[in-house]
Amino acid sequence: MKPTFYITTPIYYVNDVPHIGHAYTTIACDALARYHRMKGQQVFFLTGTDEHGEKVQKSALQQGLAPRELADRVVTRFQGLTPALEITNDDFIRTTEPRHYASVQDLFRKSLGNGDIYLGEYEGWYCTPCESYWTDLQLVEGKCPECRRDVEKRKEPSFFFRLSKYRKPLLEYYERNPRFIRPESRRNEVIAFVEGGLNDLSVSRTSLSWGIPVPGHPGHVIYVWYDALTNYITGLGYPGGGETFDAFWPADLHMVGKDILRFHAVFWPAFLMSAGIAPPLGVFAHGWWTVEGQKMSKSLGNVVDPYEMVATYGADAFRYFLLREVPFGLDGDFSKKALVHRINSDLANDFGNLLNRALGMLGKYFGGAVPAPSPPGEEDLSLIALAGEVRRSVDAAMEEVEFHRALAAIWDLVKAANRYVDASAPWALARDASKRERLGTVLYNILEAARICVLLSSPFVPAAAQAMWEALGCQGEVAKAILSDAATWGGLRTGAELPRSAVAFPRIEA
Ligand SMILES: [Zn+2]
Numbered sequence: 426m427k428p429t430f431y432i433t434t435p436i437y438y439v440n441d442v443p444h445i446g447h448a449y450t451t452i453a454c455d456a457l458a459r460y461h462r463m464k465g466q467q468v469f470f471l472t473g474t475d476e477h478g479e480k481v482q483k484s485a486l487q488q489g490l491a492p493r494e495l496a497d498r499v500v501t502r503f504q505g506l507t508p509a510l511e512i513t514n515d516d517f518i519r520t521t522e523p524r525h526y527a528s529v530q531d532l533f534r535k536s537l538g539n540g541d542i543y544l545g546e547y548e549g550w551y552c553t554p555c556e557s558y559w560t561d562l563q564l565v566e567g568k569c570p571e572c573r574r575d576v577e578k579r580k581e582p583s584f585f586f587r588l589s590k591y592r593k594p595l596l597e598y599y600e601r602n603p604r605f606i607r608p609e610s611r612r613n614e615v616i617a618f619v620e621g622g623l624n625d626l627s628v629s630r631t632s633l634s635w636g637i638p639v640p641g642h643p644g645h646v647i648y649v650w651y652d653a654l655t656n657y658i659t660g661l662g663y664p665g666g667g668e669t670f671d672a673f674w675p676a677d678l679h680m681v682g683k684d685i686l687r688f689h690a691v692f693w694p695a696f697l698m699s700a701g702i703a704p705p706l707g708v709f710a711h712g713w714w715t716v717e718g719q720k721m722s723k724s725l726g727n728v729v730d731p732y733e734m735v736a737t738y739g740a741d742a743f744r745y746f747l748l749r750e751v752p753f754g755l756d757g758d759f760s761k762k763a764l765v766h767r768i769n770s771d772l773a774n775d776f777g778n779l780l781n782r783a784l785g786m787l788g789k790y791f792g793g794a795v796p797a798p799s800p801p802g803e804e805d806l807s808l809i810a811l812a813g814e815v816r817r818s819v820d821a822a823m824e825e826v827e828f829h830r831a832l833a834a835i836w837d838l839v840k841a842a843n844r845y846v847d848a849s850a851p852w853a854l855a856r857d858a859s860k861r862e863r864l865g866t867v868l869y870n871i872l873e874a875a876r877i878c879v880l881l882s883s884p885f886v887p888a889a890a891q892a893m894w895e896a897l898g899c900q901g902e903v904a905k906a907i908l909s910d911a912a913t914w915g916g917l918r919t920g921a922e923l924p925r926s927a928v929a930f931p932r933i934e935a
Pocket residue numbers: 552553554555556569570571572573574
């Protein structure tokens with residue numbers, strides 16, 4: 426296993442406030458960051474905001490603000506997601522920070538120096554919201570192919586990045602690294618796009634001022650995507666990063682929405698190759714959410730506010746729902762009914778009840794003190810074996826970034842433990858004094874199965890997991906437990922005195 430793990434969210438654009446899409450990407454990255462820490466890896470988890478470009482300049486102008494003032498206002502909404510959603514990012518980068526200017530200009534200068542960036546003139550159809558130029562061929566019915574809005578003809582002197590030169594190196598990189606772009610269907614799309622040929626990319630603008638100046642050419646600012654992508658190395662201290670950079674680069678995973686995959690899987694590795702820096706190891710493109718069956722939009726008034734979700738349902742439940750409901754990589758539909766159903770069924774009934782029943786019986790039959798188990802019988806061994814299998818299934822699913830599968834595996838163990846309670850019927854054993862030892866073993870096994878479920882679920886539902894961890898008499902932070910050690914059967918301390926109940930997942934009344 427690699428000793429380090431570097432994961433990033435895209436940096437979020439400050440012309441809008443956070444919605445479910447931002448929360449989704451950040452939560453997914455957080456679950457992975459937490460999981461890899463529990464595998465014993467040193468993790469660096471970066472998120473931040475993209476604060477330059479025409480859209481921000483325009484939004485600021487409309488609101489009578491300087492672009493920087495707008496950025497300063499909106500950034501707090503994104504920074505606030507960290508505590509609200511229980512996010513464990515190690516740094517938060519803003520592209521308006523001096524460290525980022527130094528990084529972008531250094532990278533740009535490298536490609537300018539070797540001729541991969543050259544001065545030319547650009548003419549094309551420009552879509553302002555997408556900050557993209559399009560050719561005649563790319564337009565769809567005369568409109569922007571990405572957002573279907575009107576485009577305008579524009580011409581300006583521009584620096585170009587020699588992307589055409591990287592067609593072959595990129596295809597070779599995809600070939601050598603079959604897991605670079607995931608999921609597989611997206612990988613095929615990108616390969617087809619690159620095989621079709623690449624045009625040199627305009628990487629500077631003279632038409633706007635809100636951006637990082639091209640070194641030595643003050644009339645030009647660097648194209649916002651070139652600026653934004655570079656955040657991933659700025660975060661590690663590039664260009665002077667030293668040990669941190671060497672330890673964590675290349676990034677293990679850039680998590681992105683499917684709409685920005687091309688920037689990450691084509692442009693970004695090419696920029697890096699040109700500068701003599703290794704490309705990232707992985708880019709994963711996830712899907713989008715509709716809301717109650719409809720496309721989410723401001724005009725429909727159905728934008729899901731993550732802060733409101735946390736206030737109503739709690740961060741754990743919101744996190745669980747987003748990662749459990751839809752296979753990661755596909756599109757999904759967000760509905761309050763489905764969310765409440767998940768909370769009541771999976772969290773409160775299955776998981777919460779398992780712990781509560783166990784604690785209740787432990788209090789009633791053993792005064793709350795965890796009994797030492799006898800050697801396991803046949804009926805115990807299958808539960809113990811399943812705990813080991815689930816641990817391996819979760820690991821395999823997390824390697825594939827399949828959160829829904831990881832959670833389904835954990836819930837297999839939750840459900841098996843509930844069935845074990847019913848089949849072992851501790852209440853019947855308690856009526857027979859000669860079965861006292863067996864009763865103790867059964868209760869130990871229920872609690873131990875619950876402990877392993879808590880451990881494995883903690884990257885997804887961190888606050889509830891910590892509360893349950895403490896209720897089980899386990900010490901320290903569950904988030905700091907190392908799975909190879911802590912997930913082994915038999916880790917529950919005997920003799921510890923546990924509370925009679927713990928409500929980790931309250932039911933939501935309809
Ligand atoms: Zn557009």
